[in-house]
Amino acid sequence: MTEITTQKLEQRLQIIEDKLAIYELIASHPPSADTGLAEYTAAVYMEEGTFNRGEELDGAKGVDAIAAFILRPAHEEAIKSGLAHFTGLPLIDLRGNKAIVTSYLQLLQLDKQGEPREMANHGYSTGYRIHRVVVNRWELERHEGRWKIHSRTLLPVDGTDAPRELLARGLSDVLKATR
Template structure:
């Protein structure tokens, strides 16, 4: 294979691996698989949930988030993390990923409705929508999370700026 084809294939493989890494977050959070969460963060990784929620530093501390009794209560109450397709800015062994995440919760107080062929439900509601900025690094051939910052989409400038940074970095890499 030529060097150009080898490089293009590496980019494709890296992006697929990154898609898989980002896509793994909702199932790992919604099943409280802390061992998995710890395995995808760098040992000194950072989880920054903005100014209104607590964060953590270090893979073990980050993984402990999903073992909290409050998180288990949310899971038992019908919690679902729903991720949007990530925007990836790949730069060799580093990548910046920008994405949306919806926190969806069972609406226990909603009106019961039947949907043909799908049963009866009180429905769900979107509890929160956040913008994520993931900084990833390749170590020993595997992509890991160096840091993750998430900001609620609340009408303020910060999440909008985070999204704009993601778009502008991808635009720069294409030029």
Template sequence: MDRPDLNSVESRLRIIEDKLAIYELIASHPPSADTGHSDYTRSVYKEDGVFDRGPTLDGANGASDIAAFIERPEHHKAIAGGLAHFVGLPMIDLRGNEAVVTSYLQIVHLDHEGQPRNLPNHGVSTGYRIHRAVVNRWELERVEGRWKIRRRTLLPVDGSEAHQDLLRRGLDDVYFSKGDD
């Protein structure tokens, strides 16, 4: 496993720059999904990228097919209904020109059936509903100086061993395998 050298200032600065770029990549997912910005999605996946949405949802292979998810009329209907994706701060395991990122994602939407409630100084709202919470494993690769998604796996937070294993692998990658080859 190609781990970064921590002995030089240049190496440490490169780690910081890589982590900031990866944070920006992961943070860009919600605005791109919530605006249907398929060109952006297409640009951040490798041409042969994989989007694995687990055993109950369809996935896609290839940047164009992955971007097509947010071009679907159903997705635009969700956007018009108040769709919002929220990511948690990711754990990043840098491996030279590769990285593995583990994070949470919540899919939230405006609750059109909720009772209107007033919050002082914030107006009236029917509230929002958390539709789903998932865990993500983002496998990234540096391509021509830019981080791109090689594979994204997401699994629902459902108490299953599969989603817990994905989280454990992320913890192990970041905290227990440093320096292992």
């Protein structure tokens, strides 16, 4: 192989490794939130990280405050009521040691008031209801060889312009990178 070919292969391999690591980071959010594992949350946020949940809900600044979010009694109550975070495949815009990730997240809750239904080979269930769907914008940085969250903004898909703009921004970022 020529030096140029080797360099191009190394660059392509780095992109693949980065995207896999970012997929794993984003995919780890639901299990960490649904188990209340604050240690994990603290490990994946930058020290000065921010968590913005829009105008309707409170957020947090700093890794300790963000990690404490899932230790709240109200979050534990949500977990015990059948909370399940369900994420969609993220759109990743790599920018060297930084990345912008755009994704959807559904918050599902056990529907305790639903009518029990049977599914062949799976037993009975009252089912789940979608409590909320949100758009996420994750701003990541490579820190000591690992991808970490610098900031996360999530906005409910509620018909307003803000979540739509967040999605469009993610698409335009990726479009610019491909030109």
